[in-house]
Amino acid sequence: MTVIPDPSQRFPLPHAHRTVFLKPHVTAPNIEVGDYTYADDPDDATAFEARNVLYAFGPEKLIIGKFCAIAAGTRFIMAGANHATSGVSTFPFTIFGGTWAEETMDIITSIPSKGDTVVGNDVWFGYNTLIMPGVTIGDGAIIATGAVVTADVPPYTIVGGNPATVVKQRYPDADVARLLRAAWWDWPVELVTENVRAIMGGTRPRSSASPCTTGCWRTDQRRNRFRGVSIDHFWHAVQSGTHRHPERCR
Incomplete structure (x- = not known):
């Protein structure tokens, strides 16, 4: 008899709640995850939106494809983390309200958006990887442990380091x-x-x-x-x- 995992299952491994299929757990409108993509976290894998997707204050989306493997410690930094750099200070006066917000709201809203963060299908994220805002990671890519991804990653390419650079392409063009x-x-x-x-x-x-x-x-x-x-x-x-x-x- 053929037994196929159900992508709507919250905990695909009955005795290992550190591993979850993400799609059933995602509720935020700015996060999209494909079938069978899973996250591993020994502390609380169900809290992916709160623990692994950071500063998601703006309209930018995090889009993750199917069959991706996301190791513990992986973090997606969204565009809401950006500070204005046009003046002499990068301090975010606006978020503390009052007159500071009234005087600086136009500055904070004029920060250029880096756009959506898009992850393809069958991407493997190693332990403690950090994905910066607005990057696109192609299908079949591998993000090495501890990598800080600041630029787009081509399909079927291995990257590592800080900032992440190409280690090698997995197959010929x-x-x-x-x-x-x-x-x-x-x-x-x-x-x-x-x-x-x-x-x-x-x-x-x-x-x-x-x-x-x-x-x-x-x-x-x-x-x-x-x-x-x-x-x-x-x-x-x-x-x-x-x-x-x-x-x-x-």
Whole structure:
């Protein structure tokens, strides 16, 4: 019998409440999280919005994709943390109200926004990482332990350090492009489950998937289903260069 985790489950590991699927716990309108993305925190993983998303005072959003792994100590600094730097002092007089607020409100509201913080799918955040406002982190990226991310991270790239710099790209450019087109995180969860061994380990699935007669994945957007799929054929296509864009597979 096939058993698939329920993404709406608050605690996917019954005996380990330090790990939660985030989506069921998120209530703030400026935070969006995809299915199966989880956070780990030995103190209180359910308090992600309060403990891990800081200074979310403005309209900017935190958008996190599917199947991301967020280690304990990861923090997302939002644009509300910014101070005005146009004058001789960076002290935030405005927040203390009264005449200070009346005299300086226009200064605080004129601080340029860095925009939304956007995290792709299948991103791994190491322990104690810090994500600064307005960055975009691409699909398949790895953020090393203790990294301070101040700039965009390309897909399938490992970054580390303070400020974070590129350690290496996980795959050649052509393979990254094919992986992004395949977008396994958008497959029906039944298909992900059927091929989970290959997705995680790069090895042939234990179950016998039907071969793809066209040598590629094909998706029918109108019916929202996949046809003729076999992930080991996909990995072969990545290496051989025969994989084609799903929308062009007919």
